[in-house]
Structures are given as C-alpha cells and as structure tokens.
Amino acid sequence: MQYEGVLTKMQTEQGTPIQYYLVFENSFLNMNQLLGRDLEINFQGFKCLNCGKKKKIYRTGFCYDCFYSIPDAGDWIMRPELSTAHLGIADRDLEYEKKVQLQPHIVYLASASDMKVGVTRKTQVPTRWIDQGASQAIPLIEVPNRYLAGITEVALKDHFSDKINWKKMLLNDIMEIDLIGRRNEMHALLPDEVKEYFETTPEKLYTLEYPVLEYPKKINSLNLTKxxxxxxxxxxxxGQYLMFEDGTVFNVRSYEGFEVIISV
Structure with missing residues (x-):
C-alpha cells in the first residue's frame, strides 16, 4: 500500500509502549504496526506548513518567508526567556503570543542520554518528553507563564545541559539518574522569582517505554534531499526517529513540510 502526504511530526499516544501515528491529510499510519516490516520512503517535493506553497523548506516545516514572519516561529519559541507577552509587548502578534505564553509551563528534568533541563507547556506533558526520546522525566516547577519558565531554564543551564545527545539516545546509551534525588537538590539554584512554585509542583516521576524491537549498533542519518x-x-x-535494521535513522520532525510517498 502507498500513503502520500506532507510530513509533520508523528502524533503519539501514551501507552506501554507509546503508540506512534504518521498523519496525512487523507490517511494515517499506525507506525507501531509496521515494526519488523519493510518501508520505502520517496521524497516528492516541498510544501510549507503555513502558506501551503511548494517552496523549499527553510526550518521547522516553514519556507524562509514564513519562518521570519509568522508568530509561531518567533525566537521566543526556542528561547522562552525572550517571551514578552506578560508585559503586553508584542514580538510578531501579541494576541497569539498571549495565548501561548500566558499559560502554565513546566520546567523539567529528563533522562534521555544524560540529564537535561527543559521547558514545555503543561498541556504538552508528556508529549514533549516523548518527542525528545526521554526515558524518564520529572517536573521541577510549574509557573504561570513562559517567561518565568525561560529564566529558570537559563539559570539551570549554567549547571546542566539543555540538549539531548540524540545519538546516545538512539543507541540506548542512557545514564542511570536518580531524577527525584536530583530534583530535590535544585531549589537553591532556582531564580528567586520562581522558588515559591517549587513547593507546589507535584513530585511525579514519568517513565516512558518506546516501541523498539532492536536498537542500532551504529547510526546513519537519512537525508531526504541527498x-x-x-x-x-x-x-x-x-523520540521522533524511525530506526531501521541497517542502522539508518530518520528524524521525521526534521523533515516537516516534505512531501513523501511511503510504501508498505
């Protein structure tokens, strides 16, 4: 069978293991059901996820013009400390930015290769951790807006990484970390503005199980343009990776906006 459409990040459903779905405009694939089977991926062209034009994708599924103009690609997405909606100051579109920034956010600790610190909207728990390929995660603080989460992440980055070693994650080279114990050491490192939220944030450890028949011994990243x-x-x-028997890995999220045909 063939499935044709524009790639977006895989949709997920919490379970044991996590369920993954590739969703196209007129069809979808339950990727878990394809484990152990041969797939063929054919790149057909580009389609910007915002304007819909068949223009080369620049970043995060958007063409160059859209990436530098639309509100959901502002710098505050990757750098939450740059959020200004709480001050009533617009970056690109204040109404959009208020909707996204002025809602509860979680600063968390996660184990995906080594320990990392990160930020996500509360509504994205546990999706954010699944997308990163975290084995375990625990909320550190829950704050009422993105700015407070951002300044907390910046403060903690002086002590812990905010990046995941994706190769270690895919090789399942995961460091054993006592996240609950490490969480309890963090209070002194928090900015004064957020320390009050530490005590009110539930100490809940999330453990995530992925649908993997076999982890690769070596990794070769698939580049659809090459x-x-x-x-x-x-x-x-x-995470958002498909892993294949020959060691090839494919990061679906990196190819959002790419039109493909998938044959099963």
Whole structure:
C-alpha cells in the first residue's frame, strides 16, 4: 500500500509502549504496526506548513518567508526567556503570543542520554518528553507563564545541559539518574522569582517505554534531499526517529513540510 502526504511530526499516544501515528491529510499510519516490516520512503517535493506553497523548506516545516514572519516561529519559541507577552509587548502578534505564553509551563528534568533541563507547556506533558526520546522525566516547577519558565531554564543551564545527545539516545546509551534525588537538590539554584512554585509542583516521576524491537549498533542519518528514495526494515521508534535494521535513522520532525510517498 502507498500513503502520500506532507510530513509533520508523528502524533503519539501514551501507552506501554507509546503508540506512534504518521498523519496525512487523507490517511494515517499506525507506525507501531509496521515494526519488523519493510518501508520505502520517496521524497516528492516541498510544501510549507503555513502558506501551503511548494517552496523549499527553510526550518521547522516553514519556507524562509514564513519562518521570519509568522508568530509561531518567533525566537521566543526556542528561547522562552525572550517571551514578552506578560508585559503586553508584542514580538510578531501579541494576541497569539498571549495565548501561548500566558499559560502554565513546566520546567523539567529528563533522562534521555544524560540529564537535561527543559521547558514545555503543561498541556504538552508528556508529549514533549516523548518527542525528545526521554526515558524518564520529572517536573521541577510549574509557573504561570513562559517567561518565568525561560529564566529558570537559563539559570539551570549554567549547571546542566539543555540538549539531548540524540545519538546516545538512539543507541540506548542512557545514564542511570536518580531524577527525584536530583530534583530535590535544585531549589537553591532556582531564580528567586520562581522558588515559591517549587513547593507546589507535584513530585511525579514519568517513565516512558518506546516501541523498539532492536536498537542500532551504529547510526546513519537519512537525508531526504541527498537520498530521495530509501527502503529498509523498521526496527524501532523513539523520540521522533524511525530506526531501521541497517542502522539508518530518520528524524521525521526534521523533515516537516516534505512531501513523501511511503510504501508498505
């Protein structure tokens, strides 16, 4: 069978293991059901997720013009400390920014390779951790807006990484970390503006299980612009990566806005 459409990040459903879905405009694939089977991916072209034009994708599924103009690609997305909606100051579109920034956010600790610190909207728990391929995660503080979460992350980045070593994550080279114990050491490192939220944030440890038949021994990242046609046996899914028997890994999220045909 063939499935054709524009790639967006895989949708997920919490479970044991996590369920993954590739969703196109007129069809969808339950990727878990394809484990152990051969897939073929063929790159057909580009389609911007915002304007819908068949223009080369620049970043995060958007063409160059959209990336530098639309509100959901502002710098505050990747750098929450730049959020200004709480001050009534617009970046690109104040109404949009109020909707996204002025809602509860979680600063968390996660184990995906080593320990990392990160920020997510409360509504994205546990989706954000699944997308990163975290094995475990625990909320550190819950704050009422994105700015407070951002300044907390900046303060903690002086002591802990905010990045995931994606190769270690896919090789399942995961450091054993006592996240509850580490969380309890964090209070002294928090900015004064957010310390009050530490005590009110539930100490809940999330453990995540991924649908993996076999982890790769080595990794070769698939680049659709250089290799527009690829086929292989699917052996695992973790984060937003598809893993194949020959060691090829494909980061679906990196290719949002790419039109493909997937043959099963």
């Amino acid at each position: 290799t527009p046609a690829y086929s292989g046996k699917l052996t695992g899914i973790k």
